[in-house]
Amino acid sequence: MARAIYILPALILLAVAALSSIYIVDEREKALVLQFGQVKAVREEPGLGFKIPVIQEVVRYDARILGLQTQPLEVTPADERRVIVDAFARWRIIDLVEFRESVGNGGINTAQIRLERIMTAAIREVLGSVNSDRVLSEDRIPLMVQIRDIARRQSASLGIEVIDVRLTRTDLPQQNLAATYARMRAERQREAADEIARGNEAAQRIRAAADREVVEVTSAANAQAEVIRGQAEAERNRILAEAYTRDAEFFAFSRSLQAYRNALTTEDTSIVLTPDSQFFRYLDGSRPTAP
Known part of the structure; x- marks a missing residue:
């Protein structure tokens, strides 16, 4: 018991x-x-x-792939235009012993803090060597690769591996946005003015060519009309001359009727002539010989 x-x-x-x-x-x-x-x-x-x-x-x-979102960072590129940048890094532990010796009891949180410092320095180094246009452009893959390689080398002593780095935000500071927008607006207005000027110049050339063509076509038409008119007048005179030679009395009579038609166009026409005028020689019943 x-x-x-x-x-x-x-x-x-x-x-x-x-x-x-x-x-x-x-x-x-x-x-x-x-x-x-x-x-x-x-x-x-x-x-x-x-x-x-x-x-x-x-x-x-x-043991999984971890993520690190950096704080917004103000960077001054090579052209002195400041930009606000933040990045996202993906990393993992590859050497537990080295990781433990580097971060001690702090673990993942301490590693995140140290990796963010490394990322900040890498971002400043890479983006500070290029113009802001490259930083703000959509094609930033070469810059992100450079940042990743630098961060990977410097964080190897922590027993971790930086797998990927992405620039999640690249903006201008608020105080620079108005000046940037004004400059962009001025550039667009200048380009628009150039396009309008080139359009007006082209329109003027087309208008001048059209006016010249109108003058040429009109001149050619007038010349052709004058030729045709001259030919018609010549034919008319030929016919009249031929008719005159055939019957002079009839020709005189016809010309007198035409003169009466032209003179007596309206009902209120008044003509004052002497009794022995030759104008009405075909209206008084007599048929005098044509002079």
Whole structure:
């Protein structure tokens, strides 16, 4: 009976010790087994592990790809136009022992702080060597690659790997936006004025060519009309001359009728002539010989 009193607590202590010596590593984690602060084992594969109770402890770290969003940073590019930039970095732990020695008990949070400092320095170094137009353009992939390579080299001593860097924001400071918009507006207005001037010049050339063509066509038409008119007049005179030679009396009579038609165009026409005028020689019943 006395033995049972001592055996039961011993069994309980053994069970507790056995349970505390077992630890589980999740597939999303990596673990270090520490003994008095020193690394005794590294577990990067998921599954069960064993440690010495009380003496050893297990420190777990996230094995997944982690993200870091930097704070907005004011950068001065080569052309002295300040821009506001922030970036997003993706990174992961690749060496647990080196990571533990670099960040100590701070873990992921300390690594994030140190990586952000590295990122800030890399952003200033890369963007400070180019003009702001490249920073503000949509094609910023070469700049992001340079920032990633610098951050990767400088963060290797932390036991981490920078996988990718993206510039998520590249804007001008608020006080520079108005001046930039005014300059862009002036450039667009200048381009519009140039286009309008070129359009007016082209329109003037087309108008002048059209006017010259109208003058040429009109002149040619007038010349042709004069030729036709001259030919018609000549033919008319020929016909009249031929008719005159055939019957001079009839020709005189016809010309007199035409003169009467032209003179007596309206009903209220009045003509004052002497009685012996030759004008009405075909209206008084006589047929005098044509002079």
